Amino acid sequence: xxxxxDTVKALFDKGEIDxxxxxxxxxxxxxxxxxxxxxxxxxxxxxxxxSGNLAVYLTRKDLTGGKKTGISASYYALKSIAQLFDENxxxxxxxxxxxxSEEGSVQFFDSVAAxxxxxxxxxxxxxxxxxxxxxxxxxxxxxxxxxxxxxxLSKCFKCYACRAACPMCYCTKCIVEVNRPQWIQPWASTLxxxxxQINRVMHLAGRCSDCGSCGTACPLGIPVHLLTHKMSETxxxxxxxxxxxxxxxxxFKPDDKENFIH
Amino acid sequence: xxxxxxxxxxxxxxxxxxxxxxxxxxxxxxxxxSNVKIIRFPCTGRIxxxxxxxxxANGSDGVIVSGCHPNDCHYTSGNFHARRRWMLFxxxxxxxxxxxxxxxxxxxxxxxxxxxAEVVNETVAQLKDLGPYTEYQKAxxxxxxxxxxxxxxxxxxxx
Numbered sequence: 001x002x003x004x005x006d007t008v009k010a011l012f013d014k015g016e017i018d019x020x021x022x023x024x025x026x027x028x029x030x031x032x033x034x035x036x037x038x039x040x041x042x043x044x045x046x047x048x049x050x051s052g053n054l055a056v057y058l059t060r061k062d063l064t065g066g067k068k069t070g071i072s073a074s075y076y077a078l079k080s081i082a083q084l085f086d087e088n089x090x091x092x093x094x095x096x097x098x099x100x101s102e103e104g105s106v107q108f109f110d111s112v113a114a115x116x117x118x119x120x121x122x123x124x125x126x127x128x129x130x131x132x133x134x135x136x137x138x139x140x141x142x143x144x145x146x147x148x149x150x151x152x153l154s155k156c157f158k159c160y161a162c163r164a165a166c167p168m169c170y171c172t173k174c175i176v177e178v179n180r181p182q183w184i185q186p187w188a189s190t191l192x193x194x195x196x197q198i199n200r201v202m203h204l205a206g207r208c209s210d211c212g213s214c215g216t217a218c219p220l221g222i223p224v225h226l227l228t229h230k231m232s233e234t235x236x237x238x239x240x241x242x243x244x245x246x247x248x249x250x251x252f253k254p255d256d257k258e259n260f261i262h
Numbered sequence: 263x264x265x266x267x268x269x270x271x272x273x274x275x276x277x278x279x280x281x282x283x284x285x286x287x288x289x290x291x292x293x294x295x296s297n298v299k300i301i302r303f304p305c306t307g308r309i310x311x312x313x314x315x316x317x318x319a320n321g322s323d324g325v326i327v328s329g330c331h332p333n334d335c336h337y338t339s340g341n342f343h344a345r346r347r348w349m350l351f352x353x354x355x356x357x358x359x360x361x362x363x364x365x366x367x368x369x370x371x372x373x374x375x376x377x378x379a380e381v382v383n384e385t386v387a388q389l390k391d392l393g394p395y396t397e398y399q400k401a402x403x404x405x406x407x408x409x410x411x412x413x414x415x416x417x418x419x420x421x
Contacts, residue, residue: 142359142361146358191398191401238349252345256342258345262368
Protein backbone atom coordinates (compact mmCIF):
# COMPACT_ATOMS: atom_id res chain seq x y z
CA UNK A 1 0.00 0.00 0.00
CA UNK A 2 2.88 2.32 0.89
CA UNK A 3 4.36 1.63 -2.51
CA UNK A 4 1.16 2.64 -4.29
CA UNK A 5 0.75 5.81 -2.21
CA ASP A 6 4.37 6.86 -2.80
CA THR A 7 4.15 6.16 -6.52
CA VAL A 8 1.02 8.28 -6.86
CA LYS A 9 2.50 11.10 -4.75
CA ALA A 10 5.58 11.16 -6.95
CA LEU A 11 3.45 11.30 -10.08
CA PHE A 12 1.59 14.33 -8.78
CA ASP A 13 4.82 16.01 -7.69
CA LYS A 14 6.28 15.54 -11.16
CA GLY A 15 3.05 16.82 -12.68
CA GLU A 16 2.59 13.62 -14.67
CA ILE A 17 -1.06 13.19 -13.70
CA ASP A 18 -4.05 15.36 -12.78
CA UNK A 19 -6.20 12.52 -11.49
CA UNK A 20 -5.62 9.10 -10.00
CA UNK A 21 -8.33 6.48 -9.74
CA UNK A 22 -8.03 4.06 -6.86
CA UNK A 23 -9.74 2.86 -3.70
CA UNK A 24 -10.13 4.29 -0.23
CA UNK A 25 -11.49 2.78 2.96
CA UNK A 26 -15.30 2.68 2.92
CA UNK A 27 -17.85 2.08 5.63
CA UNK A 28 -18.05 -1.65 5.03
CA UNK A 29 -16.18 -2.29 1.82
CA UNK A 30 -13.57 -0.15 0.05
CA UNK A 31 -14.98 2.42 -2.34
CA UNK A 32 -13.60 4.08 -5.48
CA UNK A 33 -11.51 7.13 -4.70
CA UNK A 34 -10.42 9.93 -6.99
CA UNK A 35 -7.14 11.57 -6.06
CA UNK A 36 -6.82 15.16 -7.30
CA UNK A 37 -3.77 16.26 -5.30
CA UNK A 38 -0.63 14.69 -3.86
CA UNK A 39 -1.65 14.81 -0.19
CA UNK A 40 -4.83 12.79 -0.85
CA UNK A 41 -2.71 9.88 -2.05
CA UNK A 42 -2.29 8.84 1.58
CA UNK A 43 -5.85 7.55 1.63
CA UNK A 44 -5.26 5.10 -1.22
CA UNK A 45 -5.59 1.42 -0.43
CA UNK A 46 -5.68 -1.80 -2.38
CA UNK A 47 -6.53 -5.26 -1.12
CA UNK A 48 -8.60 -8.32 -1.95
CA UNK A 49 -11.81 -6.50 -1.02
CA UNK A 50 -11.27 -3.96 -3.83
CA SER A 51 -13.19 -6.14 -6.21
CA GLY A 52 -14.78 -3.59 -8.53
CA ASN A 53 -13.48 -2.82 -11.98
CA LEU A 54 -12.11 0.74 -11.94
CA ALA A 55 -11.64 0.72 -15.72
CA VAL A 56 -15.30 1.74 -15.84
CA TYR A 57 -14.28 5.34 -15.02
CA LEU A 58 -11.80 5.71 -17.86
CA THR A 59 -14.48 6.23 -20.49
CA ARG A 60 -16.46 8.73 -18.40
CA LYS A 61 -15.57 11.95 -20.21
CA ASP A 62 -16.92 14.20 -17.46
CA LEU A 63 -14.41 12.64 -15.11
CA THR A 64 -11.33 11.98 -17.19
CA GLY A 65 -11.86 14.27 -20.18
CA GLY A 66 -8.72 16.31 -20.90
CA LYS A 67 -7.01 15.02 -17.77
CA LYS A 68 -3.85 13.00 -17.49
CA THR A 69 -5.17 10.05 -15.56
CA GLY A 70 -3.55 7.33 -13.51
CA ILE A 71 -5.30 4.17 -12.40
CA SER A 72 -4.64 1.27 -10.08
CA ALA A 73 -5.92 -1.75 -11.92
CA SER A 74 -6.67 -5.28 -10.79
CA TYR A 75 -6.26 -8.23 -13.16
CA TYR A 76 -9.76 -7.77 -14.57
CA ALA A 77 -9.43 -4.00 -14.85
CA LEU A 78 -6.27 -4.54 -16.89
CA LYS A 79 -8.18 -6.93 -19.12
CA SER A 80 -10.91 -4.32 -19.63
CA ILE A 81 -8.33 -1.60 -20.31
CA ALA A 82 -6.68 -3.75 -22.99
CA GLN A 83 -10.10 -4.30 -24.58
CA LEU A 84 -10.92 -0.57 -24.41
CA PHE A 85 -7.66 0.15 -26.22
CA ASP A 86 -8.57 -2.40 -28.88
CA GLU A 87 -11.86 -0.58 -29.34
CA ASN A 88 -10.08 2.79 -29.63
CA UNK A 89 -11.70 4.18 -26.50
CA UNK A 90 -8.52 5.23 -24.71
CA UNK A 91 -5.50 7.34 -25.54
CA UNK A 92 -2.20 5.97 -24.29
CA UNK A 93 -0.51 9.36 -23.87
CA UNK A 94 -3.04 10.51 -21.25
CA UNK A 95 -2.90 7.34 -19.20
CA UNK A 96 -0.62 5.93 -16.51
CA UNK A 97 -1.65 2.39 -15.77
CA UNK A 98 -0.50 0.58 -12.65
CA UNK A 99 -1.24 -3.05 -12.09
CA UNK A 100 -1.67 -3.73 -8.39
CA SER A 101 -1.70 -7.07 -6.66
CA GLU A 102 -3.47 -7.98 -3.46
CA GLU A 103 -0.06 -8.17 -1.77
CA GLY A 104 0.45 -4.50 -2.54
CA SER A 105 3.10 -4.66 -5.26
CA VAL A 106 2.79 -2.08 -8.02
CA GLN A 107 3.71 -2.62 -11.64
CA PHE A 108 3.79 0.16 -14.21
CA PHE A 109 2.63 -0.60 -17.76
CA ASP A 110 3.92 1.67 -20.48
CA SER A 111 1.94 0.18 -23.36
CA VAL A 112 -1.04 -1.98 -24.28
CA ALA A 113 1.40 -4.60 -25.50
CA ALA A 114 2.92 -4.76 -22.01
CA UNK A 115 -0.55 -5.22 -20.48
CA UNK A 116 -1.42 -7.95 -22.92
CA UNK A 117 1.85 -9.72 -22.27
CA UNK A 118 1.26 -9.53 -18.53
CA UNK A 119 -2.29 -10.88 -18.97
CA UNK A 120 -1.21 -13.81 -21.09
CA UNK A 121 1.53 -14.68 -18.58
CA UNK A 122 -0.77 -14.42 -15.56
CA UNK A 123 -3.43 -17.08 -15.00
CA UNK A 124 -6.84 -15.48 -14.35
CA UNK A 125 -7.97 -15.63 -10.71
CA UNK A 126 -10.00 -18.79 -10.10
CA UNK A 127 -13.78 -18.38 -9.93
CA UNK A 128 -14.86 -21.41 -7.91
CA UNK A 129 -18.22 -19.96 -6.83
CA UNK A 130 -19.24 -18.93 -10.33
CA UNK A 131 -18.08 -22.23 -11.81
CA UNK A 132 -20.06 -24.14 -9.24
CA UNK A 133 -23.25 -22.14 -9.80
CA UNK A 134 -22.95 -22.33 -13.58
CA UNK A 135 -22.39 -26.09 -13.22
CA UNK A 136 -25.55 -26.35 -11.12
CA UNK A 137 -27.59 -24.41 -13.66
CA UNK A 138 -26.16 -26.45 -16.54
CA UNK A 139 -27.24 -29.62 -14.75
CA UNK A 140 -30.86 -28.44 -14.52
CA UNK A 141 -33.47 -29.33 -17.13
CA UNK A 142 -34.48 -26.55 -19.50
CA UNK A 143 -37.72 -25.89 -17.64
CA UNK A 144 -35.92 -25.74 -14.31
CA UNK A 145 -33.49 -23.27 -15.82
CA UNK A 146 -36.41 -21.22 -17.12
CA UNK A 147 -38.01 -21.24 -13.69
CA UNK A 148 -34.74 -20.23 -12.04
CA UNK A 149 -34.05 -17.30 -14.37
CA UNK A 150 -37.60 -16.04 -14.67
CA UNK A 151 -37.84 -16.06 -10.86
CA UNK A 152 -34.54 -14.24 -10.51
CA LEU A 153 -35.21 -11.72 -13.26
CA SER A 154 -38.76 -11.02 -12.13
CA LYS A 155 -37.15 -9.19 -9.19
CA CYS A 156 -35.16 -6.80 -11.40
CA PHE A 157 -36.43 -3.20 -11.26
CA LYS A 158 -34.20 -2.01 -14.09
CA CYS A 159 -31.86 0.29 -12.22
CA TYR A 160 -29.18 -0.63 -14.78
CA ALA A 161 -26.51 -0.84 -12.08
CA CYS A 162 -25.16 -3.84 -14.01
CA ARG A 163 -24.62 -1.53 -16.96
CA ALA A 164 -23.17 1.33 -14.90
CA ALA A 165 -20.64 -0.99 -13.26
CA CYS A 166 -19.43 -2.38 -16.58
CA PRO A 167 -16.36 -0.87 -18.28
CA MET A 168 -17.50 -2.23 -21.63
CA CYS A 169 -20.96 -0.60 -21.42
CA TYR A 170 -19.74 2.79 -22.56
CA CYS A 171 -22.25 3.48 -25.37
CA THR A 172 -23.63 6.98 -24.98
CA LYS A 173 -26.94 5.70 -26.29
CA CYS A 174 -27.78 2.25 -25.02
CA ILE A 175 -30.35 0.05 -26.75
CA VAL A 176 -32.69 0.60 -23.80
CA GLU A 177 -32.59 4.35 -24.29
CA VAL A 178 -33.56 4.44 -27.95
CA ASN A 179 -37.23 4.23 -28.80
CA ARG A 180 -37.30 4.01 -32.58
CA PRO A 181 -37.84 1.14 -32.38
CA GLN A 182 -38.36 0.49 -28.70
CA TRP A 183 -36.80 -2.96 -28.59
CA ILE A 184 -37.10 -3.37 -24.86
CA GLN A 185 -40.02 -2.00 -22.90
CA PRO A 186 -38.76 0.48 -20.32
CA TRP A 187 -40.84 -0.75 -17.41
CA ALA A 188 -39.74 -3.64 -15.25
CA SER A 189 -41.37 -6.96 -16.10
CA THR A 190 -39.99 -10.47 -16.31
CA LEU A 191 -39.82 -10.57 -20.07
CA UNK A 192 -38.38 -7.13 -20.68
CA UNK A 193 -35.90 -7.72 -17.85
CA UNK A 194 -34.88 -10.91 -19.55
CA UNK A 195 -34.62 -9.22 -22.94
CA UNK A 196 -32.41 -6.56 -21.38
CA GLN A 197 -30.07 -9.17 -19.95
CA ILE A 198 -29.96 -11.08 -23.24
CA ASN A 199 -29.03 -7.87 -25.04
CA ARG A 200 -26.46 -6.94 -22.46
CA VAL A 201 -24.79 -10.31 -22.61
CA MET A 202 -24.88 -10.53 -26.41
CA HIS A 203 -23.37 -7.04 -26.70
CA LEU A 204 -20.63 -8.06 -24.28
CA ALA A 205 -19.87 -11.35 -26.01
CA GLY A 206 -16.12 -11.67 -26.45
CA ARG A 207 -15.54 -8.21 -24.94
CA CYS A 208 -16.43 -8.98 -21.33
CA SER A 209 -13.46 -9.35 -18.98
CA ASP A 210 -15.54 -11.63 -16.74
CA CYS A 211 -14.77 -9.44 -13.72
CA GLY A 212 -18.22 -10.00 -12.24
CA SER A 213 -18.82 -6.34 -11.33
CA CYS A 214 -22.31 -6.49 -12.84
CA GLY A 215 -23.36 -9.14 -10.34
CA THR A 216 -21.71 -7.33 -7.43
CA ALA A 217 -23.46 -4.11 -8.43
CA CYS A 218 -26.94 -5.62 -8.52
CA PRO A 219 -28.81 -4.26 -5.48
CA LEU A 220 -31.14 -7.26 -5.55
CA GLY A 221 -28.39 -9.85 -5.74
CA ILE A 222 -29.55 -11.26 -9.05
CA PRO A 223 -26.61 -13.34 -10.32
CA VAL A 224 -26.41 -11.58 -13.69
CA HIS A 225 -22.65 -12.09 -13.73
CA LEU A 226 -23.30 -15.79 -14.26
CA LEU A 227 -24.70 -14.93 -17.68
CA THR A 228 -21.56 -13.08 -18.73
CA HIS A 229 -19.38 -15.75 -17.11
CA LYS A 230 -21.17 -18.43 -19.08
CA MET A 231 -20.91 -16.33 -22.24
CA SER A 232 -17.16 -15.90 -21.75
CA GLU A 233 -16.82 -19.65 -21.46
CA THR A 234 -18.94 -20.24 -24.55
CA UNK A 235 -16.84 -17.80 -26.55
CA UNK A 236 -13.63 -19.49 -25.40
CA UNK A 237 -15.02 -22.92 -26.18
CA UNK A 238 -16.12 -22.04 -29.72
CA UNK A 239 -13.63 -19.45 -30.85
CA UNK A 240 -10.64 -19.80 -28.53
CA UNK A 241 -8.67 -16.83 -27.27
CA UNK A 242 -8.41 -14.14 -29.92
CA UNK A 243 -4.98 -12.79 -30.79
CA UNK A 244 -6.30 -9.93 -32.89
CA UNK A 245 -8.03 -6.64 -32.13
CA UNK A 246 -11.25 -7.71 -33.82
CA UNK A 247 -14.23 -8.64 -31.69
CA UNK A 248 -15.65 -12.14 -31.81
CA UNK A 249 -18.94 -11.09 -33.37
CA UNK A 250 -17.47 -8.71 -35.94
CA UNK A 251 -15.25 -11.38 -37.44
CA PHE A 252 -15.68 -14.96 -38.58
CA LYS A 253 -13.83 -17.97 -39.82
CA PRO A 254 -15.19 -19.84 -42.84
CA ASP A 255 -14.67 -23.06 -40.88
CA ASP A 256 -16.45 -22.05 -37.68
CA LYS A 257 -18.00 -25.28 -36.39
CA GLU A 258 -21.61 -25.64 -35.29
CA ASN A 259 -23.96 -28.60 -35.26
CA PHE A 260 -27.42 -27.07 -35.36
CA ILE A 261 -27.81 -25.53 -38.82
CA HIS A 262 -28.92 -28.06 -41.39
CA UNK B 263 -62.95 -28.24 -38.00
CA UNK B 264 -60.17 -30.16 -36.42
CA UNK B 265 -59.12 -29.37 -32.86
CA UNK B 266 -55.52 -30.24 -33.48
CA UNK B 267 -53.04 -27.61 -32.29
CA UNK B 268 -51.78 -25.55 -35.21
CA UNK B 269 -48.49 -23.91 -34.27
CA UNK B 270 -47.72 -20.40 -35.40
CA UNK B 271 -44.32 -20.23 -37.05
CA UNK B 272 -42.43 -17.17 -38.18
CA UNK B 273 -39.65 -17.68 -40.72
CA UNK B 274 -36.87 -15.13 -41.01
CA UNK B 275 -35.24 -15.72 -44.37
CA UNK B 276 -32.73 -14.03 -46.61
CA UNK B 277 -33.83 -12.48 -49.85
CA UNK B 278 -31.27 -14.13 -52.08
CA UNK B 279 -31.42 -17.80 -51.20
CA UNK B 280 -34.20 -19.02 -48.95
CA UNK B 281 -36.85 -16.53 -50.07
CA UNK B 282 -36.16 -17.40 -53.69
CA UNK B 283 -36.04 -21.07 -52.66
CA UNK B 284 -39.47 -20.74 -51.06
CA UNK B 285 -40.65 -19.17 -54.31
CA UNK B 286 -39.40 -22.23 -56.13
CA UNK B 287 -41.33 -24.45 -53.72
CA UNK B 288 -44.44 -22.62 -54.84
CA UNK B 289 -43.73 -22.61 -58.57
CA UNK B 290 -42.85 -26.31 -58.30
CA UNK B 291 -46.31 -26.77 -56.76
CA UNK B 292 -44.96 -28.57 -53.71
CA UNK B 293 -47.45 -28.47 -50.86
CA UNK B 294 -46.23 -27.62 -47.39
CA UNK B 295 -47.62 -26.64 -44.02
CA SER B 296 -49.38 -23.28 -44.13
CA ASN B 297 -48.49 -22.42 -40.52
CA VAL B 298 -45.49 -20.42 -41.55
CA LYS B 299 -45.32 -16.67 -42.08
CA ILE B 300 -42.28 -15.75 -44.10
CA ILE B 301 -40.47 -12.49 -43.43
CA ARG B 302 -37.90 -11.45 -46.00
CA PHE B 303 -34.59 -9.88 -45.03
CA PRO B 304 -31.74 -8.65 -47.18
CA CYS B 305 -29.38 -11.14 -45.55
CA THR B 306 -29.15 -13.49 -42.56
CA GLY B 307 -26.60 -10.99 -41.22
CA ARG B 308 -29.51 -8.55 -40.86
CA ILE B 309 -31.58 -10.87 -38.69
CA UNK B 310 -31.18 -9.31 -35.26
CA UNK B 311 -31.59 -11.75 -32.39
CA UNK B 312 -34.18 -9.42 -30.89
CA UNK B 313 -36.48 -10.23 -33.81
CA UNK B 314 -36.58 -13.85 -32.71
CA UNK B 315 -37.39 -12.87 -29.14
CA UNK B 316 -40.10 -10.51 -30.36
CA UNK B 317 -41.62 -13.29 -32.45
CA UNK B 318 -41.93 -15.47 -29.35
CA ALA B 319 -43.21 -12.59 -27.24
CA ASN B 320 -45.92 -11.91 -29.81
CA GLY B 321 -47.28 -15.43 -29.73
CA SER B 322 -45.21 -17.42 -32.16
CA ASP B 323 -44.65 -21.04 -31.10
CA GLY B 324 -41.59 -21.54 -33.21
CA VAL B 325 -39.16 -19.72 -35.45
CA ILE B 326 -37.25 -20.66 -38.57
CA VAL B 327 -34.07 -18.82 -39.51
CA SER B 328 -32.69 -19.60 -42.91
CA GLY B 329 -30.37 -18.16 -45.53
CA CYS B 330 -27.66 -18.90 -48.03
CA HIS B 331 -25.26 -21.78 -47.51
CA PRO B 332 -21.79 -20.79 -46.27
CA ASN B 333 -19.73 -19.28 -49.10
CA ASP B 334 -22.92 -18.43 -51.05
CA CYS B 335 -23.77 -15.13 -49.36
CA HIS B 336 -24.76 -12.36 -51.74
CA TYR B 337 -22.79 -9.99 -49.53
CA THR B 338 -19.87 -12.43 -49.19
CA SER B 339 -19.85 -12.82 -45.42
CA GLY B 340 -23.27 -11.96 -43.93
CA ASN B 341 -24.13 -15.57 -43.22
CA PHE B 342 -20.73 -16.23 -41.62
CA HIS B 343 -21.31 -13.38 -39.21
CA ALA B 344 -24.84 -14.59 -38.57
CA ARG B 345 -23.57 -18.11 -37.88
CA ARG B 346 -21.24 -16.85 -35.14
CA ARG B 347 -24.02 -14.82 -33.61
CA TRP B 348 -26.41 -17.80 -33.56
CA MET B 349 -23.77 -20.04 -31.99
CA LEU B 350 -23.50 -17.72 -29.01
CA PHE B 351 -27.16 -16.72 -28.92
CA UNK B 352 -28.40 -20.30 -28.95
CA UNK B 353 -26.11 -21.20 -26.06
CA UNK B 354 -27.27 -18.19 -24.06
CA UNK B 355 -30.95 -18.98 -24.63
CA UNK B 356 -30.35 -22.56 -23.56
CA UNK B 357 -28.64 -21.35 -20.39
CA UNK B 358 -31.67 -19.18 -19.64
CA UNK B 359 -33.96 -22.16 -20.15
CA UNK B 360 -35.59 -20.84 -23.30
CA UNK B 361 -36.69 -23.78 -25.46
CA UNK B 362 -34.16 -23.83 -28.29
CA UNK B 363 -35.92 -26.77 -29.93
CA UNK B 364 -38.38 -24.15 -31.14
CA UNK B 365 -35.80 -22.35 -33.24
CA UNK B 366 -34.83 -24.10 -36.45
CA UNK B 367 -31.74 -22.88 -38.24
CA UNK B 368 -31.27 -23.95 -41.84
CA UNK B 369 -29.35 -23.22 -44.99
CA UNK B 370 -31.72 -23.31 -47.95
CA UNK B 371 -30.46 -22.19 -51.34
CA UNK B 372 -32.50 -20.74 -54.19
CA UNK B 373 -32.43 -24.17 -55.86
CA UNK B 374 -33.69 -26.08 -52.84
CA UNK B 375 -37.45 -25.62 -53.14
CA UNK B 376 -38.06 -29.16 -51.97
CA UNK B 377 -35.78 -28.70 -48.98
CA UNK B 378 -37.72 -25.60 -47.89
CA ALA B 379 -40.94 -27.61 -47.83
CA GLU B 380 -39.14 -30.25 -45.77
CA VAL B 381 -37.75 -27.69 -43.31
CA VAL B 382 -41.18 -26.16 -42.74
CA ASN B 383 -42.96 -29.51 -42.46
CA GLU B 384 -40.42 -30.88 -40.01
CA THR B 385 -40.57 -27.74 -37.89
CA VAL B 386 -44.35 -27.74 -37.79
CA ALA B 387 -44.44 -31.45 -36.94
CA GLN B 388 -42.00 -30.94 -34.09
CA LEU B 389 -43.90 -27.92 -32.78
CA LYS B 390 -47.10 -29.94 -32.81
CA ASP B 391 -45.35 -32.38 -30.47
CA LEU B 392 -44.03 -29.61 -28.27
CA GLY B 393 -47.35 -27.77 -28.08
CA PRO B 394 -47.89 -24.04 -27.70
CA TYR B 395 -45.07 -22.03 -26.10
CA THR B 396 -47.14 -20.87 -23.15
CA GLU B 397 -44.14 -20.64 -20.78
CA TYR B 398 -42.67 -17.75 -22.71
CA GLN B 399 -45.99 -16.13 -23.48
CA LYS B 400 -46.82 -16.25 -19.79
CA ALA B 401 -43.71 -14.21 -19.07
CA UNK B 402 -44.78 -11.61 -21.62
CA UNK B 403 -47.88 -10.97 -19.61
CA UNK B 404 -46.31 -11.54 -16.27
CA UNK B 405 -48.67 -9.39 -14.26
CA UNK B 406 -51.82 -10.58 -15.99
CA UNK B 407 -50.91 -14.24 -16.11
CA UNK B 408 -49.74 -14.35 -12.51
CA UNK B 409 -52.38 -12.15 -10.97
CA UNK B 410 -53.82 -14.78 -8.66
CA UNK B 411 -50.44 -16.00 -7.58
CA UNK B 412 -49.20 -12.46 -6.94
CA UNK B 413 -52.30 -11.52 -4.99
CA UNK B 414 -51.88 -14.57 -2.78
CA UNK B 415 -48.23 -13.71 -2.25
CA UNK B 416 -49.08 -10.14 -1.28
CA UNK B 417 -51.75 -11.25 1.12
CA UNK B 418 -49.41 -13.78 2.68
CA UNK B 419 -46.76 -11.11 3.12
CA UNK B 420 -49.17 -8.70 4.74
CA UNK B 421 -50.88 -11.20 7.00
